[in-house]
Amino acid sequence: MPVVIVDGQEIEIGADERLNCIEAARRAGKEIPHYCWHPGLSVVASCRMCLIETGQRDAATGKISMVPKLVPGCQTPVKDGTVIVTESPLVKESRARVEEALLIDHPIDCPICDKAGECLLQDYHFEHGQAERRADLHPFTSRKRDMGPTVTLFVDRCIMCTRCVRFTREISGTAELMVTSRGAKEEIDVFPGHPLDNKLSGNVVDLCPVGALGDKDFLYQQRVWFLKREANVCGGCSAGCSIFTEHNQDAVYRLKPRENPHVNKWWICDDGRYGWHHLHDSSRILEASRKAVRPDRRDNGSVTPAVETIEWSDVVTKLRADLKAAGRLAVAVSPMLTIEEAWMLCAVARSIDPQAWLAPGFVPVTGNDESFPGDFTIRAEKCPNRRGIEEVLALYGAGGRSWNDLVAHVAAAHADAAWITGGYPGPWIDTATAESFAGLGQLVVQDLFDSPLMRLASWRLPAAGFAERAGTWVNVAHHAQSFSQAIRPPAGVWPEGRLFWNMLGRRGLYDPVSVRQQIAGSSAALAALAGEMPATGVDLRIHQLA
């Protein structure tokens, strides 16, 4: 195995691994500062922050010969016997000079810059810069330039790392961004008439190591040090990208991609990134209610259905009683549910009616899969867990069905009651389809927003949004990821998991991990879910291949 010496510490790397000095040093626990290098982009070695000393140890004699000049660590591959020095006085002096040069033209408007607190220029200056400034200090306001519908450029804060330019050329393949002028006058700009409006545009903001590129959606909303982050999974499409939900006081402020080599690498699409606003929509359904048919005016015999609000603790018992009284039950298991919730829902349904007819809920599909040159795909299937619920339904002997089968089943009067779970962020059902459910004795609809189906429902139950759930989703490539709840749902809303947990008569708080262990133990197809789930998830086919 090749051996690399980092600051005197010998580390082994894989025989066919192609690492640069930054990656090799990271294995030894040494962080080489860098701006322009990013593992997902091509190497330009232009920022000069990662300059280090390197050398080569002679395999036969053990003698080390150093390269006389500093070399960029991002551009220097390591091989057997490579010597890396990251802490020498020469290296430190070089870093301080780079920092000094970058700050000469920087506005130093950190108090009003949204990046402050997560800015590499701040962090590296604190760590590697010098305390004294030799150039004149002229704090000023950065010029603002509109890049497109989602991104604003603060021209003077830019340090010209060109990560954003390379991203649009290599990953999104749209190449809207460019560098204008030369030397000290270099600036980022868009080509005239071609604003930055591709579906991955938000990623350039994450890539920007300083506060030059600002996300219009997040600009001025919150200082980053107030935000808490929870490792989550995007529910926007069946790709299931790993994300961080960044929130404060039960309000989501932004979503950021979470590095996951198996799923989304370093990126997420704009649909997902800005797809959290429905969580805080004021038109969400917030209380559980039941349409009670009461004779209001006895004189002429007409009855007016009144809606009564039901306490959650009563929902647990009354819903069960109503469904039991109604007769044959049909249940739609929404692909927005986690597999834990889906599994418990099936168990609840079968405990109410042992012959309950289970089927997947509506699967929203929009357009076609969209692929980008950087090996990133936005899926047409706009739900995160179709594969997961199908696996769960197969456990209950209800595999191979679809939402249309359920509609046909109800329309053919094979059911007396239906329980439709939703959780869709947008409109999903038309009036004609909803009418198929009109003749049922009981119709339970659990969804985020009002819909034609919701208006017919005898039981209206609120649902939880993606950041308010806990559990496991299985994406289109059979990759399962577990996550916990990021924010609490609005007051008065029980997430589905809590309701099903209580309807099953389980004690204490809803614990998705115990449910997951139970599912893993009862199914060969889902056996990979047993034990501790890694942050990047597991491939469900691992056990089937072996």
Add this chain to the structure above:
Amino acid sequence: MKPNDPAITWLEERPLGLSERLYLPLFVQGLATTARHLVSPKVTVSFPEQRPTVGNPLIYRGVHRLNRDDEGRVKCVACFLCATACPAHCIDIVATESPWPDREKYPESFQIDELRCIFCGMCEEACPVDAIELTSLLDLTGKSREEMIFDKEKLLSVFDMTKDAEPMKSASMGGTL
């Protein structure tokens, strides 16, 4: 710390001397203190008819104000550093893009809950543009809790009220802008 801790030195109480046992000298001493204060100038005032004098208004920590710049606009740049420094979490700011070309953002709303505030002065110290200051106004009263939540307009009016008596501290105290 336990009573037998070696760090503790135990001292015996000193036995009373003759004058202490007689009691009378100490009694006279006490009476003398009372008599001295009877004839010396008073330090208390009949508040609120009479106003107490504030020693140094520059370092007094009373009601907050939001300073205006030369053009009469709010000086605050909505950087949230006061809200970050505040140990009582009494400052609530909503930032938005400023309507002026020379400024990037400004507070759309700026509220201080004066009931929650502990008047520590950390906000004044954290402010990078000397926009928030504590005045020497010390009698802060209101009839409801809502009334004691000062919004931007009210904080600016405190500035208008006090700017002549107490000029902005930045010039005399080495401010940044």
